[in-house]
Amino acid sequence: xxxxxxxxxxxxxxxxxxxxxxxxxxxxxxxxxxxxxxxxxxxxxxxxxxxxxxxxxxxxxxxxxxxxxxxxxxxxxxxxxxxxxxxxxxxxxxxxxxxxxxxxxxxxxxxxxxxxxxxxxxxxxxxxxxxxxxxxxxxxxxxxxxxxxxxxxxxxxxxxxxxxxxxxxxxxxxxxxxxxxxxxxxxxxxxxxxxxxxxxxxxxxxxxxxxxxxxxxxxxxxxxxxxxxxxxxxxxxxxxxxxxxxxxxxxxxxxxxxxxxxxxxxxxxxxxxxxxxxxxxxxxxxxxxxxxxxxxxxxxxxxxxxxxxxxxxxxxxxxxxxxxxxxxxxxxxxxxxxxxxxxxxxxxxxxxxxxxxxxxxxxxxxxxxxxxxxxxxxxxxxxxxxxxxxxxxxxxxxxxxxxxxxxxxxxxxxxxxxxxxxxxxxxxxx
Amino acid sequence: xxxxxxxxxxxxxxxxxxxxxxxxxxxxxxxxxxxxxxxxxxxxxxxxxxxxxxxxxxxxxxxxxxxxxxxxxxxxxxxxxxxxxxxxxxxxxxxxxxxxxxxxxxxxxxxxxxxxxxxxxxxxxxxxxxxxxxxxxx
Numbered sequence: 001x002x003x004x005x006x007x008x009x010x011x012x013x014x015x016x017x018x019x020x021x022x023x024x025x026x027x028x029x030x031x032x033x034x035x036x037x038x039x040x041x042x043x044x045x046x047x048x049x050x051x052x053x054x055x056x057x058x059x060x061x062x063x064x065x066x067x068x069x070x071x072x073x074x075x076x077x078x079x080x081x082x083x084x085x086x087x088x089x090x091x092x093x094x095x096x097x098x099x100x101x102x103x104x105x106x107x108x109x110x111x112x113x114x115x116x117x118x119x120x121x122x123x124x125x126x127x128x129x130x131x132x133x134x135x136x137x138x139x140x141x142x143x144x145x146x147x148x149x150x151x152x153x154x155x156x157x158x159x160x161x162x163x164x165x166x167x168x169x170x171x172x173x174x175x176x177x178x179x180x181x182x183x184x185x186x187x188x189x190x191x192x193x194x195x196x197x198x199x200x201x202x203x204x205x206x207x208x209x210x211x212x213x214x215x216x217x218x219x220x221x222x223x224x225x226x227x228x229x230x231x232x233x234x235x236x237x238x239x240x241x242x243x244x245x246x247x248x249x250x251x252x253x254x255x256x257x258x259x260x261x262x263x264x265x266x267x268x269x270x271x272x273x274x275x276x277x278x279x280x281x282x283x284x285x286x287x288x289x290x291x292x293x294x295x296x297x298x299x300x301x302x303x304x305x306x307x308x309x310x311x312x313x314x315x316x317x318x319x320x321x322x323x324x325x326x327x328x329x330x331x332x333x334x335x336x337x338x339x340x341x342x343x344x345x346x347x348x349x350x351x352x353x354x355x356x357x358x359x360x361x362x363x364x365x366x367x368x369x370x371x372x373x374x375x376x377x378x379x380x381x382x383x384x385x386x387x388x389x390x391x392x393x394x395x396x397x398x399x400x401x402x403x404x405x406x407x408x409x410x411x412x413x414x415x416x417x418x419x420x421x422x423x424x425x426x427x428x429x430x
Numbered sequence: 431x432x433x434x435x436x437x438x439x440x441x442x443x444x445x446x447x448x449x450x451x452x453x454x455x456x457x458x459x460x461x462x463x464x465x466x467x468x469x470x471x472x473x474x475x476x477x478x479x480x481x482x483x484x485x486x487x488x489x490x491x492x493x494x495x496x497x498x499x500x501x502x503x504x505x506x507x508x509x510x511x512x513x514x515x516x517x518x519x520x521x522x523x524x525x526x527x528x529x530x531x532x533x534x535x536x537x538x539x540x541x542x543x544x545x546x547x548x549x550x551x552x553x554x555x556x557x558x559x560x561x562x563x564x565x566x567x568x
Contacts, residue, residue, distance in 0.1 A: 348497065365544065365547075367501070367540060367544075384547075394546075397543065397546040416512060419509075419513045420511065423504045426504060427501055427504060427505045430505070430510075
């Protein structure tokens with residue numbers, strides 16, 4: 001993640017931008033046989049849908065195909081609000097109607113199962129083959145099912161959901177919370193870095209606590225963490241003491257937080273310190289890039305996809321861009337906002353490459369709101385640029401809600417969290 | 431892309447502006463490539479960018495700097511949530527607001543944290559882009 005580039009490497013990187021430009025010139029000449037430059041986007045989440053929309057918005061002459069198996073995409077952001085009973089699944093469902101009708105994107109309801117980089121072709125589950133001049137892969141995450149003994153996709157779909165891809169998993173965990181008796185124990189297992197949405201497990205604990213406090217006040221939440229510290233930690237801990245005293249217990253990796261095994265039948269998890277029983281067990285398993293990225297050789301030994309940070313073009317396969325949680329984007333966290341920022345930068349770069357021009361140096365942004373209770377919000381912001389160290393956060397910018405923020409400010413942040421959601425989903429799917 | 435479309439419609443002044451802009455596209459990578467210092471490259475590039483941006487309104491750099499704004503403020507700055515819209519605001523208005531968020535003169539929860547991530551030159555580019563491009567695609 002933090003591979004340092006030497007000055008020579010940095011210059012080489014910029015040179016590759018120019019080489020990419022030359023490639024674009026030849027690519028453009030080749031695709032002159034096709035009526036339009038064709039971009040295929042795999043994955044209709046925050047990264048892929050944003051890339052598809054902005055490709056068409058910035059250059060309506062492009063032919064853009066978006067491949068996504070789900071008719072409705074449920075967003076991970078705000079899925080914790082559903083778990084806490086503050087939103088419904090309908091509130092977090094996004095569709096592709098506007099991308100089709102207003103932006104003229106060819107949305108194909110299918111799964112990509114193979115990429116032939118030599119033939120510039122994507123094979124779909126239905127057998128259909130889609131040709132591209134440039135390909136964007138935005139596959140999100142997959143789980144390392146073997147990292148925890150006893151855990152599997154089948155266990156996640158029955159007894160111990162991960163609920164870290166929104167949809168059926170969110171509904172399952174929500175049902176389990178509703179069915180749990182008062183005085184029950186909710187165990188949340190949080191993974192080590194890097195993983196999707198670093199504040200996600202802690203917002204989840206907060207909003208489950210908000211539900212339990214009102215409905216099942218004798219219950220407890222135990223977070224077993226594979227890390228020693230976590231995102232917005234001081235702000236979360238302060239909020240928990242104030243809002244839910246004694247209800248949420250967090251254990252770090254050196255104090256029995258790291259789980260090595262689960263027993264789905266017994267509803268237990270095993271840590272270095274012993275066995276813990278849970279009435280509801282949420283295993284947010286360790287993660288890697290989405291399956292298609294693995295299958296097509298876009299990942300490196302880390303399990304994520306290395307990319308040129310100017311264009312998000314894969315360093316493994318030219319002509320294929322990888323964005324969102326699956327790619328290695330330096331200092332940026334894996335978040336929906338970051339993915340959409342990658343998508344827009346990749347879209348602008350691809351248009352420049354088609355024109356045979358040099359892409360502009362990237363500018364990337366992230367903002368993540370977390371809700372601790374209705375009217376109690378916190379945020380982290382970051383502005384990122386390219387340097388000799390790769391993508392870095394700009395010193396002196398970004399940062400957290402101040403720890404001494406008063407109730408009024410925390411209420412404002414909670415209001416802005418909703419405003420943020422309304423606008424980002426409109427900016428991507430609307 | 432926008433400029434090429436505009437060029438077909440516009441007069442010789444636009445042609446001159448486009449030439450200037452194309453020069454930037456050629457000069458910047460050369461500066462980036464052959465500059466001996468890592469971060470001085472950024473500064474050198476910025477110095478080239480500014481006068482061009484004032485001439486033509488929006489640059490590829492201005493575009494890349496501005497694309498993230500819409501995530502919170504809505505596409506083209508047309509907000510559907512509680513965040514303020516910047517659609518229809520002038521470049522001058524946006525530039526002043528961003529500079530005041532950056533200095534802390536204007537109250538914000540998160541905007542000041544974002545504004546501190548941009549140099550005054552970059553804020554100028556963002557204001558030029560956000561204050562003009564949305565209007566053209568109205």
